[in-house]
Amino acid sequence: MKHFIIGTAGHVDHGKTVLVRALTGIDTDRLKEEKERGISIELGFAPFKLPNGTLAGVVDVPGHERFIKNMLAGVGGIDMVLLVVAADEGIMPQTEEHLEIIDLLQIPEGIIVITKIDLVEEDWLELVKEEVLELVRGTVLENAPVAGVSAVTGQGIPELIELVQQVSEKLSDRPAIGQARLPIDRVFTVTGFGTVVTGTLVEGNLRVGDTVEIMPRQREGRVRGLQVHGQKVEAAGPGQRVAVNVAGIEHEQIERGSVLSLPKAIVPSHRLDIRLKLLPSAAKPLANRARVRVHLGTVEILARVTLLEGDELEPGSSGFAQLECEGPLAAARGDRLVLRSYSPMRTIGGGKVIDPSPPKRKRLNPEVIENLRTKEKGSPEELLKQLMIDPKQLLFTGAELVKGLGTDENVAMSSLENLVALGDVRLLKSDSKTYYILSAVFDQKAGDLINTLENYHRQYPLRPGISKEEIRSRHFSGLTSKLFNVLMELYQAEGIAAIVGENAALAGFNPAPGPALEKTFQAIEEKYMTGDFQTPGWDEITVQFKLSPAQAEEILGYFVNSRILIKLEDNVLVSRKNLDRAKELVTEFLRQNKEMSLGEARDLLKTSRKFALPIMSYLDQERITRRVDDKRVLY
Numbered sequence: 001m002k003h004f005i006i007g008t009a010g011h012v013d014h015g016k017t018v019l020v021r022a023l024t025g026i027d028t029d030r031l032k033e034e035k036e037r038g039i040s041i042e043l044g045f046a047p048f049k050l051p052n053g054t055l056a057g058v059v060d061v062p063g064h065e066r067f068i069k070n071m072l073a074g075v076g077g078i079d080m081v082l083l084v085v086a087a088d089e090g091i092m093p094q095t096e097e098h099l100e101i102i103d104l105l106q107i108p109e110g111i112i113v114i115t116k117i118d119l120v121e122e123d124w125l126e127l128v129k130e131e132v133l134e135l136v137r138g139t140v141l142e143n144a145p146v147a148g149v150s151a152v153t154g155q156g157i158p159e160l161i162e163l164v165q166q167v168s169e170k171l172s173d174r175p176a177i178g179q180a181r182l183p184i185d186r187v188f189t190v191t192g193f194g195t196v197v198t199g200t201l202v203e204g205n206l207r208v209g210d211t212v213e214i215m216p217r218q219r220e221g222r223v224r225g226l227q228v229h230g231q232k233v234e235a236a237g238p239g240q241r242v243a244v245n246v247a248g249i250e251h252e253q254i255e256r257g258s259v260l261s262l263p264k265a266i267v268p269s270h271r272l273d274i275r276l277k278l279l280p281s282a283a284k285p286l287a288n289r290a291r292v293r294v295h296l297g298t299v300e301i302l303a304r305v306t307l308l309e310g311d312e313l314e315p316g317s318s319g320f321a322q323l324e325c326e327g328p329l330a331a332a333r334g335d336r337l338v339l340r341s342y343s344p345m346r347t348i349g350g351g352k353v354i355d356p357s358p359p360k361r362k363r364l365n366p367e368v369i370e371n372l373r374t375k376e377k378g379s380p381e382e383l384l385k386q387l388m389i390d391p392k393q394l395l396f397t398g399a400e401l402v403k404g405l406g407t408d409e410n411v412a413m414s415s416l417e418n419l420v421a422l423g424d425v426r427l428l429k430s431d432s433k434t435y436y437i438l439s440a441v442f443d444q445k446a447g448d449l450i451n452t453l454e455n456y457h458r459q460y461p462l463r464p465g466i467s468k469e470e471i472r473s474r475h476f477s478g479l480t481s482k483l484f485n486v487l488m489e490l491y492q493a494e495g496i497a498a499i500v501g502e503n504a505a506l507a508g509f510n511p512a513p514g515p516a517l518e519k520t521f522q523a524i525e526e527k528y529m530t531g532d533f534q535t536p537g538w539d540e541i542t543v544q545f546k547l548s549p550a551q552a553e554e555i556l557g558y559f560v561n562s563r564i565l566i567k568l569e570d571n572v573l574v575s576r577k578n579l580d581r582a583k584e585l586v587t588e589f590l591r592q593n594k595e596m597s598l599g600e601a602r603d604l605l606k607t608s609r610k611f612a613l614p615i616m617s618y619l620d621q622e623r624i625t626r627r628v629d630d631k632r633v634l635y
Contacts, residue, residue: 003239010084057241077200104350179265180204183297215330216268257299274351392478462558465505
C-alpha cells in the first residue's frame with residue numbers, strides 16, 4: 001500500500017487547521033495556548049483516509065511568522081502540500097515565504113486551496129485565484145490544481161478530497177531500501193511505556209525489536225513498540241507517520257531535531273557540502289562566512305557559510321558552499337535544507353546535501369569545485385545504484401541500465417561489474433538473459449517476502465503456501481510473471497523460499513496441525529482408514545468433531561492437498577492407502593477374469609454402488625482400468 005504525507009502551508013489565520021479538521025474530523029490544535037489564541041503554534045498531526053482506502057498522514061504547520069521554525073520542522077518529510085490562501089485576504093507575507101520553502105525543498109506534488117470562499121463574491125474569488133497562479137509561476141506548484149472550499153459550510157470539501165486522491169496517484173512509493181531514518185519532531189513520555197518519539201520515516205524500514213541509535217548524540221536503544229496512525233504495528237515503512245516507543249533512552253536525552261536510525265547508519269558531522277541557492281527575493285547578496293540558520297529535517301542549527309566559488313552569492317544564483325555548523329548534524333546525501341538569515345529571521349535560500357561528512361574545503365580551488373561537480377552528479381556506480389532504486393521495476397537488463405545512465409557502454413558495464421564484484425548488485429541468469437538487481441532491494445524484498453510467508457503460515461498452518469500471484473501483487477507488482485518467477489527462483493536457491501506448484505512457502509516449511517489439533521487429525525484419519533471403502537461424508541465429520549465452517553474447510557484442504565484423503569466426488573472421500581489397496585484388488589481380479597462389472601466391483605470392495613462407481617472412475621483416471629461398454633478391463 002502507498003504511504004505518503006500531506007502538509008499544509010500558508011499564512012496565519014487562513015484556515016489551515018479548520019481545513020484539516022474538515023478533511024479528517026480531527027482538531028490538530030492540541031495546546032491550551034493554541035485553543036485560546038486560535039492559531040497553531042506547534043505541529044499538528046492527523047490520519048486521513050481517502051475514498052480508495054489509502055491512509056495518508058497530515059501535518060498541519062503553524063502559519064505565524066514567529067513559528068516558521070516549527071513549520072520547517074514539519075514540512076521536510078511531506079510528499080504533497082496544500083498551499084492555503086484565504087479568499088478574503090489573498091496573498092500575505094507567510095504565503096510567499098511558505099511557497100519559497102516548498103520550492104526550495106522541491107516537494108513533488110501540491111494543491112492550491114483557496115479557503116473561506118463563503119465570505120467573498122465570485123468576481124473577487126477569481127481575482128484571488130489569478131493572483132495566486134501568478135505567484136506560483138516558475139515554482140514546483142506552477143501546474144498545481146486549484147480548489148475553492150469553505151471548511152465552515154463544507155462547500156468544495158468532497159471535491160478537494162477527490163482531488164487529493166487524484167494527485168496522490170502521481171506520487172511514487174518511497175523506496176524501502178537503505179537504513180531506517182526518522183527525523184524526530186516530538187518527544188514525550190507515556191506512563192508504563194517510557195520514552196516515545198514521533199516523526200516521518202523518510203527512508204528504510206523499522207521493526208519492533210530493532211536496535212536503534214539517536215543521532216547525533218549517538219545514544220543506543222531498542223524499539224519496544226511501533227504505532228502508525230494510533231494503531232500498533234510490527235513494522236513501519238517509508239512515508240509513514242510513526243510513533244516509536246524506545247527502550248533504554250530517557251526522554252531528556254532526546255530532543256526535536258535528533259534523528260532515529262539504525263546503528264552506524266549515519267556519521268554525525270559539523271560540516272556539510274551543499275549546492276546553495278539564494279532566493280531572488282533575498283534582500284542582499286550572501287557574503288562569505290555569513291552566519292545563518294540551517295533547517296534540515298526537524299533540526300534548526302546555526303552555521304557559517306563558506307562560499308567555495310566566490311566572495312558573494314547574488315540573489316537568484318547558486319553555487320557550491322560548505323556549511324560549518326555550531327553543533328553536529330545527522331544528514332544524508334541528497335537531503336534538502338533551508339537557510340534563514342541570522343537576524344532578522346527570514347528565509348533566504350536553501351540547498352541540497354552533496355557530501356554529509358566532508359573534510360574542510362579550500363575556497364576558490366578548481367580541483368575542489370570539479371570534485372564537487374562529480375559528487376553532485378555522482379559516480380557511474382552511484383548513479384547506477386540510484387537508477388536501480390525503482391520499486392516499479394526491480395530487475396534490469398544491462399541494456400536498460402546503459403540507456404538509463406546515458407554514458408558510454410563500456411563505462412556503464414565496467415561500473416556494473418564493479419558493483420557486482422563489491423556485492424552491491426546481484427546478477428541473475430534466465431533463458432540466456434542476464435538481469436541485475438540492487439542487493440539492498442533484493443534483501444529488503446526478501447525481508448518483505450519472509451514476513452509475508454511467516455504471517456501466512458502462522459494464520460494458515462495447514463496450507464502448503466500462499467499463491468505466488470498474491471505475493472507478486474503485494475510486493476512485486478512492477479514485475480511481469482516471467483521476471484517474478486526468475487526472482488523467486490533465486491530466492492529458492494538462496495534457501496529463503498520454496499516453490500510448491502503455484503504456491504510459495506518458507507524454505508523447510510511443511511503444513512502440519514499444531515499440538516491443539518493433533519488428536520483431532522488422528523481421529524479423523526482413523527475414521528477414513530477403518531471405513532475401508534464406505535467412508536463418512538465430510539459433513540458428518542464436521543458435525544461429529546464440532547468444526548466451524550472455517551476449520552472444516554482448512555482441515556479438508558490439508559487432507560486433500562497432502563493426499564492423505566482423495567476427494568472422489570462432493571462429500572465422497574477415501575484414504576489414499578485404501579485406494580491403493582482397491583487398485584491391488586481390482587488389478588488382481590482383472591488379471592484372473594479379464595473384465596469386471598460395476599456390481600462385481602461393489603462386491604469385491606464390499607461397499608455400495610455410491611462408493612464403487614467413483615472408485616472405479618478414479619481408477620480409470622489413474623489409467624489402471626478403462627471402461628468398455630458397461631465393463632472394466634485393465635488399461
